[in-house]
Amino acid sequence: MIDELIGKIKETGNPTVVGLDPRLDYIPAFLREASYDRFGKTLEGAAQSFLDFNKAIIDEIHDLVPAVKPQVAMYEQYGAEGIRAYIDTIRYAKSKGLVVIGDIKRSDIASTAEAYSDGHIGQVDVDGQAHTVYREDFITLNPYLGVDSIEPYLGNCDRFGKGLFILVKTSNPNSGEFQDLLVDGRPLYEIVGAKVEAWGEKLLGANGYSSVGAVVGATHSQQGIELRKLMPRTYFLVPGYGAQGATAEDLAGCFNKDGLGAIVNSSRGIIAAYTKKEYKADFSEKDFAKAARQAVIHMRDDLNRVL
Numbered sequence: 001m002i003d004e005l006i007g008k009i010k011e012t013g014n015p016t017v018v019g020l021d022p023r024l025d026y027i028p029a030f031l032r033e034a035s036y037d038r039f040g041k042t043l044e045g046a047a048q049s050f051l052d053f054n055k056a057i058i059d060e061i062h063d064l065v066p067a068v069k070p071q072v073a074m075y076e077q078y079g080a081e082g083i084r085a086y087i088d089t090i091r092y093a094k095s096k097g098l099v100v101i102g103d104i105k106r107s108d109i110a111s112t113a114e115a116y117s118d119g120h121i122g123q124v125d126v127d128g129q130a131h132t133v134y135r136e137d138f139i140t141l142n143p144y145l146g147v148d149s150i151e152p153y154l155g156n157c158d159r160f161g162k163g164l165f166i167l168v169k170t171s172n173p174n175s176g177e178f179q180d181l182l183v184d185g186r187p188l189y190e191i192v193g194a195k196v197e198a199w200g201e202k203l204l205g206a207n208g209y210s211s212v213g214a215v216v217g218a219t220h221s222q223q224g225i226e227l228r229k230l231m232p233r234t235y236f237l238v239p240g241y242g243a244q245g246a247t248a249e250d251l252a253g254c255f256n257k258d259g260l261g262a263i264v265n266s267s268r269g270i271i272a273a274y275t276k277k278e279y280k281a282d283f284s285e286k287d288f289a290k291a292a293r294q295a296v297i298h299m300r301d302d303l304n305r306v307l
Contacts, residue, residue, distance in 0.1 A: 171217025
């Protein structure tokens, strides 16, 4: 799967992934009202507005970016209707040729981890009949429970050509509370990074990178540089650009000299671009998806400026 992602990055000339993390206050009023007219102010109405919003964004950006990253919590909070919107968003994105990174951050062991793995990147069995459920290409995982929480996913990655991005150094301000703790003189995030690099050894692609990637926040630029040296074959998923304060210069160290090695996420900076002052003059609420397209172009050019 990592080779497919890299192929898309090369094709678009853009290491941007668009985070499809809708909230009701991001959805233009006319879209919300159209959903409420059909379903009322219900869970189904909210979920339908998310799906309509996502489809419009995808239609405008699918030729510019290699991947999208829906955050499952934004959908899951609306119950079964929200999960349906999550699944339908994934299917629509894939129909447009996009790689899909399911941001699910699961962490569990044994049969529970196997269930998450089969549902999200594998198949589930119903009395001898196999079914594919969520259809993500990559998913995010939390390694806090150790290798027991990662191994159940590796087999499905190999069997179904899927990939992982495992939390190593996250972009939130207090990530260092645990991740920077010294263990035998080394910060914990370095130890986790070395483990992730080792876990991916059997899933190397033709480009020399593994389908077991790492989440490395752009808001910690020096740590990104250190981890890049420690994890030469690991692809980084980099959050923190834009709305969280990181600049293109901050994340340049996450890339290798070949210009590869990382894909950079932006969520509200793109999908809610129409609400920002720099776009309001040129794009009305009804042009929200076109504003998102322009935000992608700006981000692409900004990243390529430092790469």
